[in-house]
Amino acid sequence: MNSRIEVTGLAAGYNGSSVVRGVAFSLDAGQILAVLGPNGAGKSTTLLALAGLIDRTEGSVQIDGTELASSHPRRAAKRGIVLVPDDRSLFTTLTVTENLRLAATRRSKVDEALDLFPRLKDRLQVPAGVLSGGEQQMLAIGRALVQDPKVLLIDELSMGLAPVIVESLLPVLRTVADAGVAVVLVEQHVSLALATADRALVLAHGEEVLAGSAADLLADPGRIEAAYLGTTLAV
Template sequence: MSNYLLEARQLSAGYRGQAVVHDLALQVAPGEIVCLFGPNGSGKTTSLLTLAGELPPIAGSTWLLGAECKAPLYERVRSGLSIITDERSLIFGLSTRDNLRLRGGSVADAIALFPELEPHLSRQAGLLSGGQQQMVAMARSLAARPKVLIADELSMGLAPQIVSRLLASLRQAADRGVGVLLVEQHVSQALNVCDRAYILNHGRVVLSGSAEELKRQSADIEAAYLFGHQAAEKTES
């Protein structure tokens, strides 16, 4: 048993037996927002999908709610895991209201979290802006009252104010005890709301620490996004 809500232990993950993430050790405690940063192709999504039960581990284990877990995604969702990806996974032909109901939470709870969606309840989700669609995705995930939330680049292509709005809603959820694992390209904004972060490069953690420690190195982290190899070599030297 462990006290963490989500954990990777010596996890190797990848596709068709070929690992692209190596020996990952990561923990998310109740009330914590943990970020996973790294350049394109460094293994962030692969790590999240494996922790969510969507991909089987190649080696090592994933732990959910304090116990080792081998269940597939849909069973983990029933135990209190929620995952939000950059594909907003709304049903565009349905109204905002009907989309908000899709995860089993109440529309009233979703609107309490994102009151700005109320005027759009009867509109087709496909007609909402990208930011509004992502608010719907976030509102319905949070309204289902998950214990653990995994979010992959939920602010992809969105305006800075919307990014702050979405990150603030995650902070509120964490402050109620939810454990959040977040992949986010907006490093400095994410470091302002998260507790800890890990930086992946070529599938390995090259840097990790508290948000406070990492804020002092945010220029290095942002450089790692732009110049994958060079930044990793610099970190190691």
């Protein structure tokens, strides 16, 4: 059986310079991959390349066994890749309902998203720009989900949010994955991300420095620390 998304030898960057090199992973439907690493490691660049928003200079990205063209965001979206960017990119003057309906493939998807985020049901006629940070992130994820993704990319879920809000959002991602979506999560709260994910990938200086079971890495934080610092643990 083919993986939902399979990435091999991915290189991408800006103005002809590679920011990430040799990134590789495969993810089945129902799995969550946590992409970790220090600031500037290339995590966001990786997601942008997967979503077709920047050029992939090397490597392959396959969705359900079929190659995905580079630098074609509409094709990526049609194939089921949906990105929640770190700035959320909401239509701030439009209401919660309008943001969701604009993106929805069908009306029932709006209802499903609201069931995942019942707090938004009381804010349906509120402009997105006056929502709290947590509510905005709920809306950004909800807007992605109404597009019926096969692969959900989330960049910096916790950006500007208190840890308690992040803790309330992460179980929703588990529910989404359990419904058959492959989720790639970039997150700075390492322990929270590892506790939610199935697998993890650590980037440093644009390259993969550690990968494995999220549970194994959560149980051995020294390996994560060494990967972040660019050092090697003694065997």
